[in-house]
Amino acid sequence: MTISVWRFSHLMLALISSIFIVLASLTGMVLAFEPISNQLQDYKVESMDEVSLATTILNLANTYDEVLHVEVDNNEFVIASVLTNEGESETFYVNPETGEKLGDIIEKASVFKFATNLHRSLFLKSTGRFIIGLVSFFLFLMAITGIILIAKRQGGITRWFSKVVNENFEQYYHVLLGRYLLIPISIVAFTGVYLSLEKFDLLPESDIKHSYPEVVEVDVVRTPISEFELFRSLKISEVKSIEFPFSEDIEDYFFIKLADKELLFNQYSGDIVSEQPYAMVQMASQWSFVLHTGSGTIVWSVVLFLVCIGLLFFIYTGFAMTLKRLKNNEKVSNSIMKDDAEYIILVGSETGTTYTFATLFFKALITAGEKAFISDLNSYTGYDNAKQLIIFTATYGEGEAPTNAKQFGKHLDVTVQNKLEYAVLGFGSLMYPEYCKYAIVVDALLQQHKEFTPKLPLFKINNQSQEAFKLWVRQWSESNAIALDVKFRDSIKDQKSSKSFKVMERSALNVDRSFLIRFKPQQRVKFESGDLLSIKINSDETARLYSIGKLNGDILLSVKTHDKGLCSNYLNDINANDMIKAGIQRNYDFHFPEYADEVVMIANGTGIAPFLGMISDNKKKKKIHLFWGGRTKASFDMYDKVIYQAFDKKYISSINIAYSQEQDEQNYVQDLIAQKDEFIANHLKNEGVIMICGSLEMQNSVLETLQNITNTRLKMSLSAFENMEQIKMDCY
Amino acid sequence: MMIKRYFKLIPILLVSAFIGFGFSFKPKESHYKCMIQMTNYTGEGAYIVISLLNTEGEYEKTLYVQGDDDEWYFDITDWWDFYGKRRTNLDAITGATISGGERAISVIDIEDDKLDKGYTIRFESAVEDQEYYKDDVEFELTTDNVKGKTEGDGFIRYIRMMPQK
Numbered sequence: 001m002t003i004s005v006w007r008f009s010h011l012m013l014a015l016i017s018s019i020f021i022v023l024a025s026l027t028g029m030v031l032a033f034e035p036i037s038n039q040l041q042d043y044k045v046e047s048m049d050e051v052s053l054a055t056t057i058l059n060l061a062n063t064y065d066e067v068l069h070v071e072v073d074n075n076e077f078v079i080a081s082v083l084t085n086e087g088e089s090e091t092f093y094v095n096p097e098t099g100e101k102l103g104d105i106i107e108k109a110s111v112f113k114f115a116t117n118l119h120r121s122l123f124l125k126s127t128g129r130f131i132i133g134l135v136s137f138f139l140f141l142m143a144i145t146g147i148i149l150i151a152k153r154q155g156g157i158t159r160w161f162s163k164v165v166n167e168n169f170e171q172y173y174h175v176l177l178g179r180y181l182l183i184p185i186s187i188v189a190f191t192g193v194y195l196s197l198e199k200f201d202l203l204p205e206s207d208i209k210h211s212y213p214e215v216v217e218v219d220v221v222r223t224p225i226s227e228f229e230l231f232r233s234l235k236i237s238e239v240k241s242i243e244f245p246f247s248e249d250i251e252d253y254f255f256i257k258l259a260d261k262e263l264l265f266n267q268y269s270g271d272i273v274s275e276q277p278y279a280m281v282q283m284a285s286q287w288s289f290v291l292h293t294g295s296g297t298i299v300w301s302v303v304l305f306l307v308c309i310g311l312l313f314f315i316y317t318g319f320a321m322t323l324k325r326l327k328n329n330e331k332v333s334n335s336i337m338k339d340d341a342e343y344i345i346l347v348g349s350e351t352g353t354t355y356t357f358a359t360l361f362f363k364a365l366i367t368a369g370e371k372a373f374i375s376d377l378n379s380y381t382g383y384d385n386a387k388q389l390i391i392f393t394a395t396y397g398e399g400e401a402p403t404n405a406k407q408f409g410k411h412l413d414v415t416v417q418n419k420l421e422y423a424v425l426g427f428g429s430l431m432y433p434e435y436c437k438y439a440i441v442v443d444a445l446l447q448q449h450k451e452f453t454p455k456l457p458l459f460k461i462n463n464q465s466q467e468a469f470k471l472w473v474r475q476w477s478e479s480n481a482i483a484l485d486v487k488f489r490d491s492i493k494d495q496k497s498s499k500s501f502k503v504m505e506r507s508a509l510n511v512d513r514s515f516l517i518r519f520k521p522q523q524r525v526k527f528e529s530g531d532l533l534s535i536k537i538n539s540d541e542t543a544r545l546y547s548i549g550k551l552n553g554d555i556l557l558s559v560k561t562h563d564k565g566l567c568s569n570y571l572n573d574i575n576a577n578d579m580i581k582a583g584i585q586r587n588y589d590f591h592f593p594e595y596a597d598e599v600v601m602i603a604n605g606t607g608i609a610p611f612l613g614m615i616s617d618n619k620k621k622k623k624i625h626l627f628w629g630g631r632t633k634a635s636f637d638m639y640d641k642v643i644y645q646a647f648d649k650k651y652i653s654s655i656n657i658a659y660s661q662e663q664d665e666q667n668y669v670q671d672l673i674a675q676k677d678e679f680i681a682n683h684l685k686n687e688g689v690i691m692i693c694g695s696l697e698m699q700n701s702v703l704e705t706l707q708n709i710t711n712t713r714l715k716m717s718l719s720a721f722e723n724m725e726q727i728k729m730d731c732y
Numbered sequence: 733m734m735i736k737r738y739f740k741l742i743p744i745l746l747v748s749a750f751i752g753f754g755f756s757f758k759p760k761e762s763h764y765k766c767m768i769q770m771t772n773y774t775g776e777g778a779y780i781v782i783s784l785l786n787t788e789g790e791y792e793k794t795l796y797v798q799g800d801d802d803e804w805y806f807d808i809t810d811w812w813d814f815y816g817k818r819r820t821n822l823d824a825i826t827g828a829t830i831s832g833g834e835r836a837i838s839v840i841d842i843e844d845d846k847l848d849k850g851y852t853i854r855f856e857s858a859v860e861d862q863e864y865y866k867d868d869v870e871f872e873l874t875t876d877n878v879k880g881k882t883e884g885d886g887f888i889r890y891i892r893m894m895p896q897k
Contacts, residue, residue: 066765068837081837087763087896089839091827113801126861201774207833243835246767247894 004350004403006152010145011322013138018315020122020135025308027119032305034112035075035294039301043077043093043102051096053239054231059099061225071241074296078236079105096236133196139311140189143182150178152397155432162723165429165463167353170317170324181310188307191288198285206281210264210274212251221269228270230263259286325352334373335366339384341373348377348393348405348438354427357461357469358392364473364484377405377442382415388455388480389422391442399434401441412445422446423456425472429463430703430727433717436460455479460700467732468696499523503578504554511634514560514606517571518551519580529613530590530730533557534583537570544568545585547693547730549613551642556613558606558639590730596689597622600680602702604629604669607694610730612642618651625654625683629669629698631661669694670701673709680706681713684721691728699731761841763896764878768798768855769835771889776860777829778887779804781811782840784873787850791815795840795853797822799829807858810866832887839896848874857887 003011014021045051056078060067064082068089071079080099081091093102108116121128151157153175154164160179166172197203225231238258245252245267253273254265260283264274278286294301338344345362349355358374365372373383377393396402401409424446426439436458443458456479461468466488477484501519509515521527529550534543544567549556561568574580592614593599601611601624608628615624626643630636636657646652656676658667673680684690690706692699706727707718721727768780779799786792791814799805802822806812830836842853855869865886871877881892 083765083839083896087839089837199775207772246765246835246837246892 004152006145006148007350007403010142010149011318013142013145014315014318017135017138017142018319020131021139021311022315023122024119024132024135025311027115028308029305030115031112031119032294032301032308034108035296035301036298038075038106039296039298041075041077041103041106044075045078045095045097047097048076048078048237049235051236052232053234053236053242054226054228056096056099056236057231057242058226059097060094063099067244069241069243070239072236072239074290076237076296129196129199133193133200136189136192136196140186140193143186143189146178146182147186150175150182155434156398159432159723163431163725165431167351167464168321168324170321171351174314174317174321177310177313181307181314184303184307185311187291188304191292194284194288195292198288203281203285206279208262208276208278208282210262210276212264213273223268223270225270228265230265230270230272234258334375336371336373338373338375338381341371341383342385342387343370343372343390344383344386344388345372345374345390345392346377346380346408347374348391348402348408348442350394350396350402350404353464354392354394354402357425357427357464360486360488361390361392361473361484364486365482368482368484370482377401377408378411380408380411380415382417383420384418386418386420389420389446389452390476391422391424391439391446392427393424393439393442394427395432395434395436395438399437399441401438405438405442408442409445412449417449417451419451419453421455422452423454423476424458426458426460427464428460430729431719431722433719435462435719462729465696465731471696498581498583499525501555501580501582503574503576503580505576506574507638509561509572510638512560512605512631514558514635514638515572516609516638517557517559517574519555519557519582520553521555522579525584527555527584527586528591529617530592530610531587532585534585535567535571535580536583537566543583545732547587547590547607547610548584549609549611549616551613551616556609558609558612560606587730590691590693590728592617593689593691593725593728596687596726598625598683598686598688599623600625600627600683600688600690602627602669602673602690602692602694604694604698605635607698607731608639610693611691612639615646615652616642618646621650623653624651625656626652627656627658627669627672629658629660629667629672629694632659633662635659668701669698670705673702673705677709677713680709684710684726685714687724687726689726689728690721691730693730696731699729759843759845761843763839763841765837765894765896766796766840767835767837767892768830769889769891770830770832770887771884773832773859773862773887775832775862777831778857778859779808779829780868780888781808781856782838783811783814783854783856784842784846785852785854789852792851794820794822795825795842796838797826798836798838800826804858804860807860807864808856809864811856842873842878846873847878855884855888855891857884859887863887 056070057067060070060080060082065085065087066083067080068083069081073079077093078096079091080094081089083089092104094100095102117123120132122131124131151160154160154162164172164175240257240259242257243255245254250266250268252267254267256263256265261275261277263272265271266273290296291300294304343365345358347355347358349358362372362374377391393405394402424439424443426436428436428439439458439460446452447454456475459472459475461472470486473484473486500522502522504518504520506517507515527548527550529548531548532545533548533555534545536543546557546559559568559571561572590610599622601614603611611626615626618624628636643652643655647655656672658669658672660666660668692702703718710716710718710721718727766782770778777799780797781794782796783791784793784795791811794811794815806816825840827836827838851873852870853873854867856864856866857868858864863886868886868888869882869884869891871882878893878895881890883890
């Protein structure tokens with residue numbers, strides 16, 4: 001399958017460098033503990049910011065025979081090299097305030113020595129250093145390509161932190177964690193490259209040259225060190241290191257390093273002999289070291305540790321994703337030549353998910369004995385015997401074509417085609433402003449083309465909804481008079497978590513052939529209103545899902561029976577005290593939003609079930625407004641007991657009902673929304689949440705109405721609210 | 733009679749005992765402050781070994797080692813031929829490696845009777861993946877030289893020595 005240059009580079013770089021990145025991450029995890037364990041040592045003195053350099057020097061000079069060197073390390077520990085009164089040269093941590101010894105220098109533990117060596121040179125000296133430097137550079141490029149890929153996936157860099165579409169575990173967390181870790185990873189990779197360049201001497205020349213003055217033999221007045229102005233004003237915490245004059249000769253100087261410059265001092269007068277600021281290159285080296293090693297900061301060391309874990313996770317999920325995609329793509333093989341096929345399926349897919357749906361449809365056609373052919377949109381060409389063109393396409397980036405569909409527009413113009421019917425199925429997410437944009441473009445292109453006539457209107461599928469896809473397949477089946485059986489791979493999870501439930505009560509069928517049924521779980525099981533009950537009658541059937549309303553710890557379902565509905569008829573046949581087996585599927589995206597103060601609930605028909613549970617449980621008396629659409633006044637009767645009880649307790653603020661089949665008023669629920677446009681606009685503006693449950697047709701109409709309201713009244717796209725988790729949907 | 737004889741022997745015994753002890757007395761040592769100033773080379777920290785060589789130019793004693801990771805000691809090949817066989821304990825006379833542009837000050841002990849006898853003092857230097865200088869600095873151990881400054885030929889810019897009070 002065709003993939004974009006960014007995705008390709010991202011993958012290739014990972015393939016080349018993964019082994020080294022795994023090694024570097026594992027050793028990096030160990031090394032992150034070095035600065036942490038050093039920081040936990042108690043050699044830091046609280047008064048670091050108050051003690052002057054003069055105090056420290058004076059105290060040291062009084063305690064020891066001679067002071068050679070004083071250094072303040074990244075942990076803010078003060079290290080002094082002295083000659084003791086016994087004439088021994090010693091180096092240890094000191095208290096800058098008193099000059100007394102605090103402890104011996106922390107020796108680098110052998111595990112850190114080992115890890116450091118492996119981390120930076122793989123025990124291969126220069127060769128190893130070169131490899132690691134190069135891998136760092138590759139990692140940096142991967143971070144860059146990763147940033148581009150996320151920006152494209154999210155639909156622009158400004159939408160960086162908007163919600164991620166959840167396709168599967170690997171993809172979701174690769175993107176989700178990627179958004180947060182890409183910045184620290186770039187930093188680690190970049191500083192790694194920088195430190196390598198420094199080691200290989202490839203940075204611009206930046207050595208500081210101090211000019212030593214000609215020594216003039218004059219009788220200098222000896223100013224005591226404690227009187228040196230700079231020594232008195234500098235706090236010990238501002239100093240990096242100070243070298244003491246080797247001898248009492250006047251040409252031996254004090255040499256002080258501060259964070260940003262070096263100074264030479266006359267040891268008699270205290271005059272500054274030379275002062276040189278560090279060049280950018282040197283400052284960058286210091287920063288690179290601290291940022292790459294975490295030296296001196298526990299917080300950053302922890303971040304570095306997380307980066308290492310993250311890298312391992314990215315390598316795992318990245319390759320797992322790639323393998324999955326390869327596997328998905330393998331299965332598509334055409335047994336019928338393009339010129340023999342009657343149904344041509346063309347796919348525009350960036351990550352392969354759309355391909356999965358197209359393949360399901362393709363296989364169903366083949367099973368039904370139809371001549372079908374499947375390929376990329378890019379490979380569009382003339383088809384001798386084709387009757388219909390069926391296009392499945394995703395949208396990439398900011399409304400652009402996926403990589404394997406980029407050429408379609410061009411090919412469409414130049415290809416001579418027989419008369420064809422067509423149907424376009426768009427895959428996308430309502431979280432993007434450019435929802436199914438490319439599918440819309442393709443549909444428009446075909447509409448303008450004189451050889452094409454539409455068979456079905458453009459159909460959009462949100463977040464890979466299987467329910468929506470099934471609905472479209474049903475529509476297609478009907479209009480083409482071909483019975484199709486689309487087989488989704490069922491998740492094994494449903495079977496495992498199957499539990500027993502006892503039927504407590506059920507209502508009689510109402511005018512719409514719907515009824516309420518209440519179950520009591522027989523085992524401990526966690527669920528909430530908005531979760532799904534999955535019921536499977538035969539093992540070869542796909543499970544049927546019902547939205548749960550939780551009422552006093554019981555499960556309340558609202559079921560509509562269909563003539564051929566196996567599951568609904570099965571439920572209709574059971575009575576109080578019967579037992580059934582079913583599984584609970586948590587549906588966290590459709591739980592009652594605890595963060596909202598005001599919630600609008602929109603449902604039609606049996607979609608009201610989860611709302612019945614949520615309303616009855618609204619003990620905090622948050623403002624809830626219910627909008628419900630049904631066929632007749634009698635349709636609502638079986639719900640009114642629960643609703644009016646809640647109304648008496650002030651658990652619900654308003655109830656708005658539309659009837660589509662009554663004589664005097666024929667209304668749909670979206671019409672109610674349109675009438676209350678000002679209220680809905682204010683509700684969204686005030687961070688209120690809208691929940692939608694019911695049929696997909698209702699969902700689409702309601703979303704269209706909402707889109708109109710936000711466009712005209714708020715001058716904003718509905719997707720903005722979608723991203724703020726203000727729109728929640730569960731439709732079928 | 734016999735006892736008197738023994739008494740006569742006492743001074744002799746005493747003298748010879750003194751002489752015997754006298755020979756086993758450690759020769760007097762002096763401390764010297766020694767500073768090594770490195771050139772501005774780039775790369776890893778340098779290993780530097782300070783040794784005392786006898787009049788034949790053979791290693792006699794290791795005075796100081798800058799660099800405490802002994803797995804790299806074999807890089808300092810000439811000295812390794814001497815030290816590697818014996819592996820005397822160097823703990824008291826080792827310091828850290830010294831990087832380009834840095835200086836290091838150590839205290840070394842030299843027996844007084846080696847001064848002005850044709851002995852030499854040698855500074856060998858080696859840097860990972862770079863050169864090894866067998867005699868970066870080498871000079872005769874004279875009363876004047878231990879108070880002065882000597883330029884280096886390799887990684888060492890110069891060394892300075894000064895007797896400690």
